[in-house]
Amino acid sequence: MSSTGSPLPTLVAANPKPLAGICADVRAGRVTARSRVDAFLARIAAHDGEIHAFNEVHADAARAMADAVDASVKAGRDPGPLAGAVIAIKDNIVMREGKTTCSSKMLANYRSPFDATVIERLRAAGAIFIGKTNLDEFAMGSSTENSAFGATRNPWDTARVPGGSSGGSAAAVAAGFCDASLGSDTGGSIRQPAALCGCVGFKPTYGRVSRYGLVAFGSSLDQIGPFAHSVADAALVYDAIVGRDELDSTSADAECAPLAAKVAEPLAKLRIGVPREYRTNANAPGVAAVLDRAIAAAKALGAEIVDVDLPLTDIGISTYYVIAPAEASSNLARYDGIRYGHRAKLAPGEDLEDLYSKSRAEGFGPEVRRRIMLGTYVLSSGYYDAYYKRALQARRLIKQEFDRAFETCDVVLGPTSPVAAFTFGGKKDPLSMYLCDVYTVNTNIAGIPGISFNGGFAEEDGKRLPVGLQLQAPAFAEETLLRAAAMLEKACVG
């Protein structure tokens, strides 16, 4: 949330010092983890009533984890690279503390008997969990308005959405409720809320981070990633969660050397591709201006700007809204009111079939029901070839298009979202909400990594709103992606 010039709104946290330095202070005993947790809890108590970033704050558990870190330091042990880092977790990632609701009535009382792999890894690295953050129900949406427990508000302007689906995780970082947070990204659900809240949101290559314990939405698209105040902080959290996991058979074997220490190294001959299709009238004027300034700043750094073509950008939404609902309709079939989750009360004479359909109709909100039906429709007999198969063919073409673009550039730059944060109720029609995902869905479709960072600000109705820029890179090129993002982050807002 770097900000030059204008004062920050009260609800937005000033940029803190780098997380690696904070954790070093905790390891050296210069700062206690407990004092850090108490300070975050105080800020949450003061401001989360207005923001509603959290579904649940785990104050006691967070204090206990902090005390354990401090005790470990006192005893001369190393609590790990994230010692004392306070992290909020999107409420669709399971952990033993508290509930995992997916912001759905369906799972309103669900308590996980196990930890997700990312949670285990963060625990082992010395991190502290402060609570579970709000989301669009089952991660389906771009505003958190689909949460069954009420929307999250944007710290920059509480009349506006924080983006979604990981809106709570983005707002929690922007509001200074935690050092970093985790989200999940199926079609932009990390990057778009990061853009709208002015923080960093990073979706790694598909398979980089284990999905074990992430409540499944679109299994060939879902990926967990961090939100943070800076690219370097995001890299530090990423280093702790990345890597092969035998509990996720789609987790990648690829090499994953630590990146946090490398991100500050500038790339000497960076070639930045700017697709013509990312510079259209669809972009709000304030967003277009931020992109133009970033291109100029990149040139000043010595980067080469390359024209590239991604003509299938536009077909991405159609492709995504076939594949993601199709996978969701299958994944969400498990919520049947039998083993866990909401169960409807049956009237006399109603049977097991009624139990399924009533429990699901009562437990799921409108957007989730809509996507399940859409997914069921495109997979149903007679439509499979017309929709699903064709979308999978489009998926290959989109992937090939990125492959071609990356023959002439190292990263692709553009806006994360065509618009800055919009007002509540501003996109009532589901399709108009879907169209906001135009720059983010193809990243997931192709399985490549993408990161959003704050590129500057736009004025709208007298409000100063952050504008996110996105970089995308070839699969497994996280090092290039993060180093390029760190360069541009610095060049754009200092």
Place this chain on the structure above:
Amino acid sequence: MLGVCYLSGMSGTNSDTAGSGLTDADIRKVAKLSRLAIDDAQVGAVRAQLSSILGHIAKLQALPTEGVEPMAHPMKIVNRLGADEPKACMPVEELLKNAPAVEDRFLAVPKVLGDGGGA
């Protein structure tokens, strides 16, 4: 909005198809396949929303895909085999804590077979 050929398999008897290919009967059928109870009052709104989304998705029909191999997944992975070793299971009591209805150590469900049935 949509090519008729793609809808022929699901057109119902309802004639209310203005502006889209989807009928109310189609919506009821999809809801049934989705195991989602749907009120009569909701059908029209759902039909309008799904029609609008499908209208947009119809762009896919114009994409030349002749000879393109479908891509279901971004990773080239072949089956991964784990060591065939027994591991500790989660305790049944832990798992049953989330169950909406339990009898003894079992999940309770409505009778599945008709009168006189049951195992």
